[in-house]
Amino acid sequence: DQQVKQNSPSLSVQEGRISILNCDYTNSMFDYFLWYKKYPAEGPTFLISISSIKDKNEDGRFTVFLNKSAKHLSLHIVPSQPGDSAVYFCASSGGYQKVTFGTGTKLQVIP
Amino acid sequence: EPEVTQTPSHQVTQMGQEVILRCVPISNHLYFYWYRQILGQKVEFLVSFYNNEISEKSEIFDDQFSVERPDGSNFTLKIRSTKLEDSAMYFCASTEGMGTRAPYEQYFGPGTRLTVT
Numbered sequence: 001d002q003q004v005k006q007n008s009p010s011l012s013v014q015e016g017r018i019s020i021l022n023c024d025y026t027n028s029m030f031d032y033f034l035w036y037k038k039y040p041a042e043g044p045t046f047l048i049s050i051s052s053i054k055d056k057n058e059d060g061r062f063t064v065f066l067n068k069s070a071k072h073l074s075l076h077i078v079p080s081q082p083g084d085s086a087v088y089f090c091a092s093s094g095g096y097q098k099v100t101f102g103t104g105t106k107l108q109v110i111p
Numbered sequence: 112e113p114e115v116t117q118t119p120s121h122q123v124t125q126m127g128q129e130v131i132l133r134c135v136p137i138s139n140h141l142y143f144y145w146y147r148q149i150l151g152q153k154v155e156f157l158v159s160f161y162n163n164e165i166s167e168k169s170e171i172f173d174d175q176f177s178v179e180r181p182d183g184s185n186f187t188l189k190i191r192s193t194k195l196e197d198s199a200m201y202f203c204a205s206t207e208g209m210g211t212r213a214p215y216e217q218y219f220g221p222g223t224r225l226t227v228t
Contacts, residue, residue, distance in 0.1 A: 032215045043115070043202050043219035044154065089154065096142050096206065097167055098156035099217050 003027065004092050006102035014110050019077040021105050023090030026071065030092040034099065035064060035075045038087045044101075047088075048075070080109045113137045115220035117203050123226045127192050132223045134186045134203030141208035143186045144217060145178065147171070147199040154202065160186065193227045200224050 003026040013019045025033075031052050036044035050057040050064045050073070057064050063076045077084055090102040116135045124130050136143050145157040158168045160178055177189045186205075190197055204217040 034216065036219075041200075041222070041224070043117075043204075043221045046216050046218055049216055093215050093217075096159070096161065096208070096215065098144070098159060098169070099146075099204075100156065101154040103153045 004090055004100050004102040006090055006105050008105050009103070010106040010108070012108045012110060013080045015082055016079045019075075019080045019084065019107055019109065021075040021077075021088050021090070021107065023073050023075075023102055024071055025073070025092055027092070028068075028071065030094060032093040033064070033066060033073050034091045034093065035062075036089045036091060036101075037084075038089060038104070044089060077107075080107075082109050082111050085109045115203055115205055115218055117201075117220040117223050119223060120221065121224045121226070123228065124193055126195055126227055130190050130193055130225065132188045132190075132201050132203075132225070134188070134220055135184050136186055136203065136205030137207075137218060138184070139207065140205035140218075142166075142206045142217075143178075143180070144204040144206075145188045146202045146204060146219075148202065148222075149196075149199045157188070157201075190225075193225075195227050198225055198227045 005024045034049040035047045038044045048059050048062045055066050066073045085108050087104045087106045089104045091099045093099045118133045143160045148154045156169050158172045159166045175191045179187050200222040202222045203220040206217045
């Protein structure tokens with residue numbers, strides 16, 4: 001079964017500094033990786049994605065890095081802002097198939 | 112900006128009752144999904160739907176569950192006889208499909224909180 005793991009349940013970062021959220025996966029057949037942000041009682045909000053043929057994708061303050069040999073990806077947020085405080089989910093997809101979510105990392109950005 | 116909408120936001124029902132959760136996906140999207148999140152757990156896939164048929168379903172999506180696209184805009188999830196363990200947030204999602212800028216990125220609705228008593 002596809003497995004996506006986020007080993008850090010929480011992270012605290014000072015405003016203006018870099019937030020780095022990590023994710024590991026077990027299935028080399030994943031085509032696509034995504035990061036979602038979620039506030040309590042709301043649906044996941046799509047942030048950024050990366051195809052398995054790339055190793056970096058950048059969108060404004062958000063950059064995702066993919067290390068296929070290590071089966072690891074990370075999300076960098078620079079600079080971190082208080083409004084970034086939320087739960088961040090790493091997810092994987094084989095295309096139009098289901099998205100498999102990790103357990104999430106709760107980010108707190110301290111003003 | 113177009114968004115996925117879901118109704119109701121909160122549904123309370125008694126065990127054994129049927130519920131229908133409704134979703135309006137983004138209008139030009141072709142692939143539709145239902146997920147759920149039990150309190151304290153991760154978001155889990157239930158079912159995907161394309162071209163008026165189920166394309167994939169999880170072990171959770173048993174005979175008590177069904178999906179339908181009754182018209183050109185709505186996408187529904189029906190639970191025939193609810194159980195206590197069906198209490199969860201249910202999220203609808205959609206994606207554009209082939210040949211678009213973001214073919215695989217799924218966009219989620221705000222969710223329906225289902226409480227089975």
